[in-house]
Amino acid sequence: MPLSKEQEKRKVPSKSRGDEKRAEENERFEVLLDKLEEITTNGRLKDMAYHFTNKKEVIKTNLIAGVARGVGLTVGTAIFLALLFFILNALVDTPMVGEYIGNLLNSIESYRDNG
Template sequence: MRRKKEIEKKIDDIALNLEKSKIGEYVDLINNRKKLLYLNFIQGLARGFGMAVGFTILGALVVYFLQRLIKLNIPLIGSFIAEIVNIVQYYLH
C-alpha cells in the first residue's frame, strides 16, 4: 500500500515536471510548419541585425582607436596605422 502511494507520487511529480517543461507546446510548434518557419525567420532577422549592428560598433571602435594611435605619432606603427585608416575611410566614402 505504501509502495503504491510512493509510485503515485513519483508519477505525479513526473507529470508536473513535464508540464513545467512545456513539452506539449514544443511538440505543437514542431508540428505547425508555418509557425516554425515564421519564428525561425524572425530569429534569423534578429540575429543578422544584431551581428550587423555589433560589427559596425566594433569596427567604429577599432578605427577610433587606430586614429588615436596615429595621433601618438609612434614612428613605425603610426604610418602603418595611418595607411590602414586611409584605406578604410576611402572605402567608406
C-alpha cells in the same frame, strides 16, 4: 561502517545546526527542485508540440530568428569596427605609432611609383 551505540553516545553535537534541520532543508529543496523540473519539462513539451504540429509557425519563428541574428551580427560588427577605428585614430597621434604608420604609407607609395 556504522557507528556503535557507544560511539553514537560519545558523538559531539554539531555546533552550528542540528542534523535534523539540515535534513529537513535538504528535503524541502529537493521537493522544490522536483516541482521546478516538472514545470520546465511540461512547458518545453507544450512548446515542442505546438511548433511541430504547425508548420507555418515553425517557418515564421525560424525566419524571425534568422533575421534577428543577421541584424545583430551586422550591428555588432559595425559597433566593433567603429570603436577599433576610433582607437586607431587616437593612436595615430602618438609618436611611435604615427611614425610606424607614416613609414608604412611611404613604403606603399614608393612601391606604387616603382611598380
